[in-house]
Amino acid sequence: MADNREFFYRRLHSLLGVIPIGLFLMQHLTVNFFSTYGPEAFNNAAGFMENLPLRLGLEIFVIYLPLLFHAIYGVFIAFTAEPNTIRYGFFRNWMFLVQRITGILTLIFIAWHVWETRLANAIYGTEINFDLMASILSDPIMFWFYIIGVVSAVFHFANGLWSFFVTWGLTISPKSQLVMTYITIAIFAVFTYMGISSLIAFAS
Amino acid sequence: MAEATKTKTIKFIITRQDSPDSQSYEEEFEIPYRKNMNVISALMEIRRNPVNAKGEETAPVNWEMGCLEEVCGACSMVINGKPRQSCTALIDQLEQPVRLEPMNTFPVVRDLEVDRRRMFDSLKKVKAWTPIDGTHDLGPGERMAESRRQWAYELSKCMTCGVCLEACPNVNSNANFIGPAALSQVRLHNATPNGSLHKAERMAAVTGDGGLQNCGNSQNCVQSCPKGIPLTTSIAALNREATVQSFKSFFGSDHNQ
Numbered sequence: 001m002a003d004n005r006e007f008f009y010r011r012l013h014s015l016l017g018v019i020p021i022g023l024f025l026m027q028h029l030t031v032n033f034f035s036t037y038g039p040e041a042f043n044n045a046a047g048f049m050e051n052l053p054l055r056l057g058l059e060i061f062v063i064y065l066p067l068l069f070h071a072i073y074g075v076f077i078a079f080t081a082e083p084n085t086i087r088y089g090f091f092r093n094w095m096f097l098v099q100r101i102t103g104i105l106t107l108i109f110i111a112w113h114v115w116e117t118r119l120a121n122a123i124y125g126t127e128i129n130f131d132l133m134a135s136i137l138s139d140p141i142m143f144w145f146y147i148i149g150v151v152s153a154v155f156h157f158a159n160g161l162w163s164f165f166v167t168w169g170l171t172i173s174p175k176s177q178l179v180m181t182y183i184t185i186a187i188f189a190v191f192t193y194m195g196i197s198s199l200i201a202f203a204s
Numbered sequence: 205m206a207e208a209t210k211t212k213t214i215k216f217i218i219t220r221q222d223s224p225d226s227q228s229y230e231e232e233f234e235i236p237y238r239k240n241m242n243v244i245s246a247l248m249e250i251r252r253n254p255v256n257a258k259g260e261e262t263a264p265v266n267w268e269m270g271c272l273e274e275v276c277g278a279c280s281m282v283i284n285g286k287p288r289q290s291c292t293a294l295i296d297q298l299e300q301p302v303r304l305e306p307m308n309t310f311p312v313v314r315d316l317e318v319d320r321r322r323m324f325d326s327l328k329k330v331k332a333w334t335p336i337d338g339t340h341d342l343g344p345g346e347r348m349a350e351s352r353r354q355w356a357y358e359l360s361k362c363m364t365c366g367v368c369l370e371a372c373p374n375v376n377s378n379a380n381f382i383g384p385a386a387l388s389q390v391r392l393h394n395a396t397p398n399g400s401l402h403k404a405e406r407m408a409a410v411t412g413d414g415g416l417q418n419c420g421n422s423q424n425c426v427q428s429c430p431k432g433i434p435l436t437t438s439i440a441a442l443n444r445e446a447t448v449q450s451f452k453s454f455f456g457s458d459h460n461q
């Protein structure tokens with residue numbers, strides 16, 4: 001382990017992106033989706049999450065620390081690449097580039113989003129509920145910022161899951177990798193739908 | 205095409221560089237057409253009569269070549285935007301003007317000649333060979349199943365041409381990634397009965413700095429390899445091997461390799 005630190009960091013980066021961050025993302029979007037059933041349903045679902053025991057501990061170890069590592073190391077990975085989609089316009093090469101772009105977009109979005117919700121709650125005691133999201137998203141600029149942020153995050157997760165399967169040697173043959181491409185496209189479609197309809201529900 | 209009634213010609217735009225540190229520049233050439241020319245015979249024509257399209261005398265264009273039948277990889281360059289071997293690039297199949305550039309991932313020596321040393325260093329680093337000599341006779345190697353031999357033969361076709369490194373967005377001056385070619389050679393040597401005796405050493409080397417983990421799955425390599433080597437399959441297979449190895453070395457006993 002001593003001389004292959006880079007190997008360890010890369011694999012950790014890949015693992016954390018799916019477990020726990022990817023799982024958290026799916027759970028978060030599912031809770032948000034309750035907003036389409038009305039403010040009360042959403043407030044109940046969010047309240048359940050808010051009242052989980054050891055919440056701060058869960059947040060730190062399941063969200064903040066993994067996310068920080070994934071983000072910082074990810075930015076390093078993104079900026080050591082020299083994208084060349086102009087010359088090599090293959091599908092996977094585009095995914096490679098978009099993975100890096102959505103990674104950066106998601107980082108900006110999450111930083112803002114955490115500030116506006118969780119940190120505002122911790123510092124100013126802002127209550128996190130349907131009304132808070134409704135007032136944030138009533139601003140069209142914010143609405144579109146959230147749309148871009150959510151779509152980026154879901155893309156980054158779905159395509160990252162595809163890479164995860166290659167990185168850990170789960171999908172080796174081109175055929176299995178292709179099947180995984182379809183599966184991850186489906187995951188992208190489902191969670192994008194859920195994310196966008198939640199945002200629309202908050203805003204309307 | 206219409207005005208080329210008397211003598212048909214071929215136009216070239218060649219990226220030139222006089223020395224490793226000097227600035228590159230473009231120079232145009234126009235040479236008489238002959239039947240069945242390839243890029244190398246065209247470059248030979250320029251060397252015979254080093255005059256550019258403006259009619260000025262210039263230094264002959266420098267390039268590298270060896271086998272002339274796409275097995276040595278020495279003549280690789282970027283032709284009309286694609287890295288490939290100039291010996292099998294037939295003029296009749298190329299759009300004109302034909303653009304020739306060196307493979308910029310590697311240090312340029314002069315004009316179209318690059319220094320592919322990093323590839324050979326990588327092969328050494330990951331021990332991409334099978335030791336067959338000893339202080340005593342090691343005897344004949346174990347036999348391989350014919351079907352497996354045929355599969356391994358495909359991997360052994362790599363000519364270290366560098367096209368896959370040129371195509372890889374993660375092989376560049378910011379990174380020390382060894383690139384796809386050497387990774388696939390590790391898989392080849394791990395797969396043969398004699399080579400597999402040194403699998404653990406190769407796996408340790410290939411998960412070291414600049415190794416396997418730097419692959420970002422753009423999969424340009426497998427699309428670009430002139431020998432059709434299944435590079436991304438090799439990489440994923442090594443990934444699985446590395447996963448197994450790291451579990452074994454962390455949770456396993458003290459002698460598992």
Ligand code: SF4
Pocket residue numbers: 277361362363364365366367368369384385388428429430431432433435
């Ligand atoms: S793997 Fe293919 S592209 Fe890469 S060096 Fe070998 S022959 Fe060339």
Ligand code: FES
Pocket residue numbers: 268269270271272273274275276277278279280289290291292
């Ligand atoms: S000269 Fe050997 S590959 Fe072209």
